[in-house]
Amino acid sequence: AKGMGRNNYQAYVAVPEESHQQRLALEAKLRQAERNGELRVFYQPQVDTTTEDIVGMEALIRWEHPELGMISPGFFIPLAEETGLIIPIGEWVLRAACQDARRWQVRFSLPLRISVNLSPLQLRQPNLVGLVAAVLEETGVPAHLLDLEVTESISVKSIPNLLETLQALRELGCQISIDDFGTGQSSLDYIKRFPADRIKIDQAFVRNIGLDPDDEAIVQATIGMAHNLNRAVVAEGVEIEAHLDFLRGLGCEVLQGYLFCRPLPAASFESLLSERERL
Numbered sequence: 001a002k003g004m005g006r007n008n009y010q011a012y013v014a015v016p017e018e019s020h021q022q023r024l025a026l027e028a029k030l031r032q033a034e035r036n037g038e039l040r041v042f043y044q045p046q047v048d049t050t051t052e053d054i055v056g057m058e059a060l061i062r063w064e065h066p067e068l069g070m071i072s073p074g075f076f077i078p079l080a081e082e083t084g085l086i087i088p089i090g091e092w093v094l095r096a097a098c099q100d101a102r103r104w105q106v107r108f109s110l111p112l113r114i115s116v117n118l119s120p121l122q123l124r125q126p127n128l129v130g131l132v133a134a135v136l137e138e139t140g141v142p143a144h145l146l147d148l149e150v151t152e153s154i155s156v157k158s159i160p161n162l163l164e165t166l167q168a169l170r171e172l173g174c175q176i177s178i179d180d181f182g183t184g185q186s187s188l189d190y191i192k193r194f195p196a197d198r199i200k201i202d203q204a205f206v207r208n209i210g211l212d213p214d215d216e217a218i219v220q221a222t223i224g225m226a227h228n229l230n231r232a233v234v235a236e237g238v239e240i241e242a243h244l245d246f247l248r249g250l251g252c253e254v255l256q257g258y259l260f261c262r263p264l265p266a267a268s269f270e271s272l273l274s275e276r277e278r279l
């Protein structure tokens with residue numbers, strides 16, 4: 001794989017087992033984080049399997065806490081979900097990611113696709129489609145270059161009108177990806193009815209390529225099924241050449257993982273694009 005920056009941004013602080021008191025304090029701080037400008041969007045490249053060109057990037061949120069340092073979303077997204085803070089935070093990420101993406105699309109004359117994670121709570125908001133339309137209009141991102149990632153474990157039953165909402169987002173021209181594919185309990189019928197353009201194979205399966213023939217069989221079957229249903233496939237957690245070779249052999253279209261690049265702050269991602277432009 002072509003080298004893409006060696007910086008290591010994974011040095012998160014270990015957050016200790018929280019008491020109720022600490023949790024409330026953290027919630028209060030998370031409430032202020034957006035206002036205080038402590039939230040960051042990092043970007044991880046998605047590359048074309050054949051050419052290894054950057055074709056898009058996933059927006060991944062970070063919280064740069066003044067005392068605790070860079071906090072991983074795995075730690076505060078669940079809290080944001082429970083408290084409803086994911087609504088304003090998710091809106092902030094969508095807008096910031098589209099602004100950055102538009103700047104890069106124009107500066108590098110590239111049809112870069114921006115992938116943004118949507119939480120189940122956001123999908124329950126009756127005005128989600130209106131919000132997405134407004135952000136596209138405000139930022140100038142062409143709708144077909146916005147990809148909204150929805151996790152597979154999301155249940156149609158718990159979210160009223162989920163399939164209709166996703167369909168309305170597609171009618172706007174956006175793409176929908178099913179994230180963490182294979183980790184939920186979806187039936188094949190559910191997959192068939194789920195209005196999605198792309199399937200993201202979860203890293204739990206990719207990790208075991210070359211190690212576990214059962215997981216390899218699942219990856220192979222998933223790619224075959226996705227293609228037969230006219231869905232493109234993105235593999236995440238691609239860490240070593242053996243993963244790349246296996247996925248390439250099966251015609252998986254897009255790859256994402258540490259083999260190519262870790263998630264980068266916006267400025268570093270922009271430098272990466274300009275380095276590549278000069279190649």
Ligand code: C2E
Pocket residue numbers: 044059060061072073074077086090093117118119179180203236237238239256257258259263
């Ligand atoms: P996800 O959507 O499944 O994102 C992929 C995660 O895998 C990211 O973790 C990414 O940094 C990590 N990753 C990428 N390549 C590799 C690799 O090669 N190996 C390994 N081991 N990991 C890799 P991150 O950034 O910590 O995000 C964790 C989760 O937090 C995300 O999982 C997503 O569910 C959630 N999240 C992140 N940003 C947002 C956001 O803006 N909104 C919402 N609702 N959720 C978000």
Ligand code: CA
Pocket residue numbers: 058117149179
């Ligand atoms: Ca994702």
Ligand code: CA
Pocket residue numbers: 179180200202236
């Ligand atoms: Ca994922």
Ligand code: CA
Pocket residue numbers: 180
């Ligand atoms: Ca995941």
